[in-house]
Amino acid sequence: MIHSNKNNSMFVPEVVVQRIPIYIRILQEELKYGNTVISSKNLGKRLQMSSAQIRKDLSYFGKFGKQGQGYPIEFLVEKLKIVVGLGQKWNACIVGTGRLGQAIINYPGFSPEGFKIVAAFDSNNIKLDSSADSIPILGMESLSKTIKQKSINVAIVSVPALEAQKVIDLLVFEGIKGILNYAxxxxxxxxxxxxxxxxxxLSLQSMTYYLKES
Amino acid sequence: MIHSNKNNSMFVPEVVVQRIPIYIRILQEELKYGNTVISSKNLGKRLQMSSAQIRKDLSYFGKFGKQGQGYPIEFLVEKLKIVVGLGQKWNACIVGTGRLGQAIINYPGFSPEGFKIVAAFDSNNIKLDSSADSIPILGMESLSKTIKQKSINVAIVSVPALEAQKVIDLLVFEGIKGILNYAxxxxxxxxxxxxxxxxxxLSLQSMTYYLKES
Known part of the structure; x- marks a missing residue:
């Protein structure tokens, strides 16, 4: 939440922006259940939020549904997808192909959501095993050229903690504007x-806050 | 943020709870730089927040430092660690030992922070490769017994999406109160x-919100 910078003109609080993908996921689940409309009350139950907060959140992005009739789910999903930039495709690279990097490369969830990992970089040129998709693993010296050639706009960083800031600085220097950092x-x-x-x-530590007292 | 339930008596907003581990990390970095005190203004710069918000956040947990003198870093770190339950050790198990599960088991960051993975479970009894630590991989039928024997209080779930809810229900049934879910x-x-x-x-999607307009 606190690590990004806002560069859009209409200001939407970042906590709201971070909830949009969760709205999308939950609405898609409702569609699978065969539902076509959902009330702010039921949406609130799914997100453990008040219906007033739900209505306020969604009002940033337009007027959806009519008073007392609930939100039309399919329409809302489509609209929210465009809001978070899922109307376009994103080319990603990954830096760091250790065990975690390989798990990320093999994670099947990115592609259906519009994110395609098109290149991997590693200072050690570690080879991926045969179960990996056919993503080329390149040395760091190819970073600059490949980012331009493959129109990469998002980078995933899965290098050790000590190397991470250096790698991130390099990616920023090469024009990458969106970074998902695992270090x-x-x-x-x-x-x-x-x-x-x-x-x-960080997730575990904010969880044990609640556990220690129970 | 929205997936947890509060069970403590003094109410601290969950967004604040989620920031505490970030405070701890940043304060520890400041200690490494050799700093002993930090102002709310400088702490705010590190977290991209206002100094007023910093002061408000920290005031939930006590009175630290004197007006105009900044916060004593070491004292604040120790106090915040206790606040989030880092004064005690947590035994964790992991369910799902595919590629991601193995990356998590081999992640060196848990142990220094008080989290010890003491058992791994998999429905397929997949073998870990030799680089893994000596954590036993057990079948799901051993879950109940092992959770009790090893006093496991936290579980990490790294099974495929389709199996995740079932596994989480089982962990809850076995008395686990804290779950870190990767599905x-x-x-x-x-x-x-x-x-x-x-x-x-979800992280990528809340990131592209900002990128699509730039």
């Missing part, structure tokens, strides 16, 4: 670059 | 169980 550090990025940190330790 | 679903848990979802897709 357990709090990286610094300049304004205009958005970074998200995937950090299980 | 890309929005799992349901009863009150009193805290769940955190590690979900790169």
């Amino acid at each position: 357990p550090i709090s990286p610094k990025v300049p304004n205009g670059v958005v970074i998200r940190n995937i950090d299980p330790i | 890309p679903i929005s799992p349901k848990v009863p009150n009193g169980v805290v769940i955190r979802n590690i979900d790169p897709i």
Whole structure:
């Protein structure tokens, strides 16, 4: 939440932006159940939020549904997808092809959501095993050229903590504006670059706050 | 943020709870730089927040430092660690030992932070390769017994999406109160169980919101 910089003109609070993908996922699940409309009350139950907050969140992006009739799910999903940029395709590269990097490369969930990993980089030129998709693993010296050639706009960083800031600086220098960082550090990025940190330790620590007292 | 349930008496907003581990990490970095005190202004710069918000956040947990003198870093770190339950050790198990599960088992970051993975479970009894630590991989039929024997209080779920809710229900049934979920679903848990979802897709989607307009 705190690691990104806002560069859009209409200000939507970042906590709201971070909830949109969750709205999309839950609405898609409702569609699978065969539902076509959902009330702000039921949507609130799914997200453990008040219906007033749900209505406020969604009002940032337009007027959906009529008073007392609930939201039309399919229409809302389509609209929210465009809001978060899922109307376009994103080419991603990954830096760091250790065990975690390989797990990420083989994760089947990115592609259906519009994110395609088109190149992998590693300072050690570690070989992927045969179960990996046919993504070329290149040395770091190919980074600059490949980012341009393959129109890469998002980077995933899965290098050790000590190398992460250096790698992130390099990616920023090469024009990458969106970084998903798996290294357990709090990286610094300049304004205009958005970074998200995937950090299980932070999640665990904010969880044990609740467990210690029970 | 939205997937946990509060069971503590003094109410601290969950967004604040989720920031505490980030405070701890940043303060520890400041200690490494040799700093002993930090102002709310500088702490705010590191977290991209206002100094007023920093002061408000920390005031939930006590009175730290004197007006105009900044926060004593070491004292604050120790206090915040206790707040999030890092004063005690947590025994964790992991369910699902595919590629991601193996990356998690081999991740060196859990142990120094007080989380020890003491058992792994898999319905397929997949063997870990030799580089893994000596964590036994057990069949699901051993779950109940092992959770009790090894005093496991936290579980990490890294099974495929389709199996995740079933596995989470089972863990809850066995008395687990804290779950770190890597499967890309929005799992349901009863009150009193805290769940955190590690979900790169949600992070990517809330990132592209900012990128699409730039």
